Amino acid sequence: MLSEFSLIDRFFTRRATAQSRRQQDGELGIGDDCALLSPPPGEMMAISTDMLVEGRHFFADVDPEALGHKTLAVNLSDLAAMGAQPQAFTLAFSLPKADEAWLAAFSNGLFTLADRYGCDLIGGDTTSGPLNLCITVFGSVPPQLALRRDAAQPGDDIWVSGTLGDARAGLGVQRGEWSASADDAATFRRALERPEPRVALGRALRGVAHAALDLSDGLAGDLRHILERSGLDAKVDVDAVPRSAALKRLSPDIQRRCTLAGGDDYELCFTAPVAAREKVETAGHEVDLAVTRIGTISDLQAEADRPVINWHDAAGKPLTLTLQGFDHFHAD
Secondary structure (H helix, E strand, C coil): CCCHHHHHHHHCCCCCHHHHHHHHCCCECECECCCECCCCCCCEEEEEEEEEEECCCECCCCCHHHHHHHHHHHHHHHHHHHCCEEEEEEEEEEECCCCHHHHHHHHHHHHHHHHHCCCEEEEEEEEECCCEEEEEEEEEECHHHCCEHHHCCCCCEEEEECCCCHHHHHHHHHHCCCCCCHHHHHHHHHHHHCCCCCHHHHHHCCCCCCEEEECCCCHHHHHHHHHHHHCEEEEEEHHHCCCCHHHHCCCHHHHHHHHHHCCCCCCEEEEECHHHHHHHHHHHHHCCCCEEEEEEEEECCCCCCCCCEEEECCCCCEECCCCCCCCCCCCC
16 A cells, blocks of 8 residues: 555655756755755746635546646646746645555656746645545746736736637536537547646747736636726627637637636736737737737726726627636635
């Protein structure tokens, strides 16, 4: 039977050149009471923590390799939203039992993604209990180039990367809320279980975008975070919000629900001045990722208590929509 320390040693201790390189640089990873980590000269640390809980963030029968990928991906997405370069992460988790096959698949998914971004596991903790996964990720970014939520400006364009809504569509299929063809259901499930952190785009937007965040809880809720921190309103064309061919085959009402209020997209939403449109499109082209302009940042209405998102269709007709992002303490 695996003990706590044999579990860590077998599945989560890397004996790769990256770990050796860190030690040569005076840094320290797994094996001591604390890890030692420093950012490159002239840069600041960017740090984020996310927790995934079985039954709330993923189904019990999820592929453990996909779960390993997603556990790290959602944290790397936060670094992407700040324009930061990943450096390292810690992993703390509880497990109902030490299932060797499950651990092998989970750690493979985790480290396959970590290796893509040169992001080393440098510590953490494990214990027995309900399946609960928590990662803290560390990155670095020049302080003057960090993409923040509070930096949007009146007149800015609002952009999103990739397509929105597939992850929420996948959740709906698995819950039995709606149906889709086998191919479309596979597309939705992959979006839900294997999101791609947009790290390269975040770095390409340094010095181009004003404000940014990643879409983890849905466009309606997350865009509002930029507005609240920046003290501004927004106008959004719901028909301009990009969606996949698979999502377009669902009903218009479901499309709108998924693209505007769905979560787990992990695409970037960002604002940039009109004069930067060509630079934004170039940034997307350089990292081979579509970027779409969906709206405009506007001054806060004097009589409003809080920022407002004014929704309209492609013809400019105002739409009255009651939308909110995902709330971890209320069911979707």
